[in-house]
Amino acid sequence: MIRMFDYQALLPEIRDDMDQAFHRVLDSGRLILGPETEAFEREFAAATGARYAVAVTSGTMALYVALKALDIGQDDEVITVANTCSPTIAAIRMAGAHPVFVDVDSDTLMMDTGAVSEKVTARTRCILPVHLWGSFVDASELNRLSSDLGIPVVEDCAQAMGTRYADRQAGTFGAMGCFSFYPTKNLGAYGDGGAVVTNDSALAAKLRLIRMYGYDGSAVSEIAGVNARINELQAAFLRIKLEKFPNWQNRRLANAEIYNKRLAGIARPKVPDHVVHSYHQYVVLSENRESVMSNLLQNGVESGIHYPVPVHRMPAYNEFCVPLPTTESAATKVLSLPVHEGLVPEQIETVCRQILKISDF
Ligand SMILES: Cc1ncc(COP(=O)(O)O)c(C=O)c1O
Numbered sequence: 001m002i003r004m005f006d007y008q009a010l011l012p013e014i015r016d017d018m019d020q021a022f023h024r025v026l027d028s029g030r031l032i033l034g035p036e037t038e039a040f041e042r043e044f045a046a047a048t049g050a051r052y053a054v055a056v057t058s059g060t061m062a063l064y065v066a067l068k069a070l071d072i073g074q075d076d077e078v079i080t081v082a083n084t085c086s087p088t089i090a091a092i093r094m095a096g097a098h099p100v101f102v103d104v105d106s107d108t109l110m111m112d113t114g115a116v117s118e119k120v121t122a123r124t125r126c127i128l129p130v131h132l133w134g135s136f137v138d139a140s141e142l143n144r145l146s147s148d149l150g151i152p153v154v155e156d157c158a159q160a161m162g163t164r165y166a167d168r169q170a171g172t173f174g175a176m177g178c179f180s181f182y183p184t185k186n187l188g189a190y191g192d193g194g195a196v197v198t199n200d201s202a203l204a205a206k207l208r209l210i211r212m213y214g215y216d217g218s219a220v221s222e223i224a225g226v227n228a229r230i231n232e233l234q235a236a237f238l239r240i241k242l243e244k245f246p247n248w249q250n251r252r253l254a255n256a257e258i259y260n261k262r263l264a265g266i267a268r269p270k271v272p273d274h275v276v277h278s279y280h281q282y283v284v285l286s287e288n289r290e291s292v293m294s295n296l297l298q299n300g301v302e303s304g305i306h307y308p309v310p311v312h313r314m315p316a317y318n319e320f321c322v323p324l325p326t327t328e329s330a331a332t333k334v335l336s337l338p339v340h341e342g343l344v345p346e347q348i349e350t351v352c353r354q355i356l357k358i359s360d361f
Pocket residue numbers: 058059060061084085087088130132156158159179180181182192193194
């Protein structure tokens with residue numbers, strides 16, 4: 001079976017390092033926020049080109065602590081998209097704020113930056129684009145809007161580790177960039193994890209406070225905080241994967257390039273100008289998605305849908321629902337093909353051959 005995700009495929013390459021990391025942490029006497037976390041934060045900041053990284057328990061918590069670091073709370077408004085995974089919206093609601101949805105651009109399926117201004121009200125506190133699938137929002141337009149309007153951008157980079165826009169990495173355009181290390185992600189932990197990156201030292205300090213009860217060196221909460229601490233084992237494991245990341249990411253990009261060439265006639269979301277896509281998901285568009293998926297599965301190929309129901313149409317977020325025709329139409333067609341770095345080119349060729357046999361793709 002050619003699988004969508006298979007963390008065991010690459011384990012042999014790092015098994016010894018993982019074993020050593022495990023024993024190093026056990027022998028260190030520190031299980032939470034210790035030297036592994038500090039080292040990982042330095043290394044992750046360097047990898048993204050940001051000054052500071054604050055490691056947390058998940059991508060959801062990364063978004064939450066970032067919104068709280070901007071003092072976003074009850075009834076504030078956050079402009080975002082519904083073409084995302086639901087935790088983007090869960091984090092906004094956890095902060096007490098309201099998601100205000102804009103539609104996506106019909107070519108790229110990323111936030112339609114041209115639709116943002118008309119959604120701005122006196123209560124707008126943040127613009128939160130989602131770089132879904134490893135693609136990227138129109139960053140130059142968004143930065144212009146953000147500085148004209150004086151509203152900060154928080155990037156949802158949960159799926160965008162390794163994505164570049166011109167010479168900058170995802171996460172370094174807005175005030176903060178929020179990453180997930182859920183195991184399926186391009187940089188995945190062996191459990192949950194996340195991080196916020198920023199170039200702003202005051203925000204970094206505040207993120208650290210919020211991450212742990214609002215404590216500032218003593219058992220007194222200076223500001224309201226939560227428990228969003230990463231643990232030393234995950235930080236140690238992530239350091240190993242981060243070192244491998246450029247190499248493994250190149251394998252993923254090589255797999256994507258095979259699809260780009262072999263499936264050139266098949267519709268897909270446009271990669272925005274100046275963007276180096278990181279292909280967290282390799283997404284194509286099919287009018288006959290369900291039959292394509294079952295055909296592939298019968299021939300030993302898994303595929304996925306990211307995502308079948310846009311978040312504004314989910315029962316939990318009904319009250320924020322507005323019509324988003326492009327988002328809704330995309331949700332009926334998006335189809336993700338296996339692309340991860342544990343797959344070899346021959347396997348991608350097999351997927352291509354099978355797809356090219358399907359007459360009504
Ligand atoms: C776009 C997006 N945002 C946020 C998250 C939340 O990340 P986590 O699962 O680490 O909480 C995810 C996770 O899949 C995601 O894909």
